[in-house]
Amino acid sequence: MTIIGAVCFALAFLSAVGLLVEDAHDRVAVAAAESARQLALSLEREVSRNIDLIDLSIQATADGVEQPVVMALPRVLREQLLFSRAAAARYIRNISVFDRDGRLIADSLSTLPSTQGRSGGAPFIPVTPQPAPAGDALFIGQPYLASDSTTRLVRFSRNRRTPQGIFSGVVTATVNLNDFSEVFYSLNVMPGTMVRLSTRNGVALLRDFTPPSAQTARESGSPGLTGRMLIALAMIFSKPADASLVAERPVPGTPLILSVQLSSQTVFADWRRWAIQLEAYSLFVSSLFLAGALYLTHVLRMRMRSEAVVTRLASIDSLTQLPNRRALDSTYSREVMRAARECRPLSVLFVDIDHFKTYNDQYGHVAGDHTLQAVADAVRACLRRDTDFVARYGGEEFVAILPDTAAREATALADVIRLAVRDLRRPHASVEAGVVTASIGVASYDRATDRATGSLLERADRALYAAKRTGRDRVTLCPTPAVEVFREPADLTA
Numbered sequence: 373m374t375i376i377g378a379v380c381f382a383l384a385f386l387s388a389v390g391l392l393v394e395d396a397h398d399r400v401a402v403a404a405a406e407s408a409r410q411l412a413l414s415l416e417r418e419v420s421r422n423i424d425l426i427d428l429s430i431q432a433t434a435d436g437v438e439q440p441v442v443m444a445l446p447r448v449l450r451e452q453l454l455f456s457r458a459a460a461a462r463y464i465r466n467i468s469v470f471d472r473d474g475r476l477i478a479d480s481l482s483t484l485p486s487t488q489g490r491s492g493g494a495p496f497i498p499v500t501p502q503p504a505p506a507g508d509a510l511f512i513g514q515p516y517l518a519s520d521s522t523t524r525l526v527r528f529s530r531n532r533r534t535p536q537g538i539f540s541g542v543v544t545a546t547v548n549l550n551d552f553s554e555v556f557y558s559l560n561v562m563p564g565t566m567v568r569l570s571t572r573n574g575v576a577l578l579r580d581f582t583p584p585s586a587q588t589a590r591e592s593g594s595p596g597l598t599g600r601m602l603i604a605l606a607m608i609f610s611k612p613a614d615a616s617l618v619a620e621r622p623v624p625g626t627p628l629i630l631s632v633q634l635s636s637q638t639v640f641a642d643w644r645r646w647a648i649q650l651e652a653y654s655l656f657v658s659s660l661f662l663a664g665a666l667y668l669t670h671v672l673r674m675r676m677r678s679e680a681v682v683t684r685l686a687s688i689d690s691l692t693q694l695p696n697r698r699a700l701d702s703t704y705s706r707e708v709m710r711a712a713r714e715c716r717p718l719s720v721l722f723v724d725i726d727h728f729k730t731y732n733d734q735y736g737h738v739a740g741d742h743t744l745q746a747v748a749d750a751v752r753a754c755l756r757r758d759t760d761f762v763a764r765y766g767g768e769e770f771v772a773i774l775p776d777t778a779a780r781e782a783t784a785l786a787d788v789i790r791l792a793v794r795d796l797r798r799p800h801a802s803v804e805a806g807v808v809t810a811s812i813g814v815a816s817y818d819r820a821t822d823r824a825t826g827s828l829l830e831r832a833d834r835a836l837y838a839a840k841r842t843g844r845d846r847v848t849l850c851p852t853p854a855v856e857v858f859r860e861p862a863d864l865t866a
């Protein structure tokens with residue numbers, strides 16, 4: 373019981389620790405979700421500001437192209453004026469102006485207009501073959517690789533319109549995405565954070581981009597083998613929900629969506645360390661507790677065993693190994709009460725070795741002891757039922773208690789015992805039989821004829837006395853008193 377209780381307590385303790393760990397995990401996850409949201413907001417503003425810059429460059433160029441005064445300027449001057457804003461953002465590779473038929477009419481990289489509709493070797497993707505609807509929005513094309521196969525480019529474009537609102541061509545800004553990613557450099561984000569910038573239909577401009585500040589190796593949150601085992605154990609008792617560490621925000625005025633994903637390794641690094649320590653301490657404390665409980669159980673068992681030995685020794689006669697007088701008293705009271713309660717018969721035998729004083733005198737006390745042991749064994753061997761009980765009453769006297777045994781069977785059993793003692797054939801020159809004999813007094817309780825049991829032992833003793841007086845080596849049954857059991861019989865032998 374102690375061990376089961378201790379195991380239950382240890383499990384309850386570990387479960388409580390598991391709940392604590394789970395609760396802490398949830399708190400960290402909630403805080404991380406908020407951080408991701410805030411970071412996405414900051415990044416969205418940064419992206420929005422830079423795209424505004426690109427758009428302004430496009431719009432300034434488009435406005436300039438529509439000015440006849442500007443277009444009348446010498447080419448060098450005209451292009452300096454048209455593309456002055458392109459230098460404002462260093463990730464704008466070039467700005468190109470196309471007429472309504474797709475012909476390149478000006479380009480910030482080249483002062484020689486081409487009629488081939490191509491720019492910088494990159495494939496030209498027509499913005500729209502037809503005039504766009506009113507309120508033309510900024511258009512963002514598909515990203516593509518430049519001829520160097522490493523630079524990723526994307527075109528931002530807007531339709532040109534005459535002051536009368538007639539579609540007159542397209543202005544494009546080709547943006548170097550590798551350089552554009554630098555807009556995130558200034559932000560200080562936690563290690564392992566990934567940023568993704570994509571169009572609403574899933575085309576990624578920046579895919580799983582990790583800002584340099586997020587690449588800084590911090591102290592690794594990765595647990596060792598023991599740590600992993602402890603965390604696994606913690607998770608048995610607590611199953612933290614998978615908190616979302618991703619936050620998404622649309623970039624206003626563009627078809628772009630910015631998403632931020634925090635690294636769960638980093639977010640939960642401190643929690644993991646704390647959980648490992650807590651679980652380790654909890655396991656240590658639980659183990660100590662279990663060890664203490666085991667030790668206590670062991671000590672208690674030892675004590676119970678030694679108490680059982682002491683109790684047994686206290687109720688056993690050392691010479692004959694039969695129960696002693698003390699054990700007899702408790703068994704006698706119990707059986708007497710049971711017989712009265714359950715209306716069952718009960719008999720008591722008083723066995724006494726004849727002329728044992730003379731035997732001791734003749735053969736010595738050591739031989740006397742051996743004879744006592746032999747008689748005790750003989751009496752014990754005659755009792756067949758588990759419920760039968762025999763004890764050494766004192767000296768050379770033994771008492772047998774026979775539950776559920778009426779006077780007739782008890783008398784017969786007493787005679788069997790008497791003969792068994794004779795059959796030991798232990799020489800005794802001072803008695804008539806020439807061997808050790810015993811006299812036995814029998815008393816029985818039967819509810820049909822008797823009303824009390826209190827004097828059963830006394831009556832058996834008196835019957836024994838009668839047996840002694842009438843010549844020994846015999847069995848005498850005490851007559852059952854009709855009403856008063858304490859009445860002294862005048863003469864049992866009469």
Ligand SMILES: Nc1nc2c(ncn2[C@@H]2O[C@H](COP(=O)(O)OP(=O)(O)OP(=O)(O)O)[C@@H](O)[C@H]2O)c(=O)[nH]1
Nearest residue numbers: 724725726727728729730732737740741767768840
């Ligand atoms: N050897 C030995 N003798 C014992 C022990 N206990 C009692 N006795 C002896 O048993 C004898 C009993 O003698 P009595 O009570 O006079 O009875 P008895 O001589 O048997 O005579 P009856 O009972 O009338 O036949 C005494 O001499 C005791 O010393 C014992 O443990 N060992």
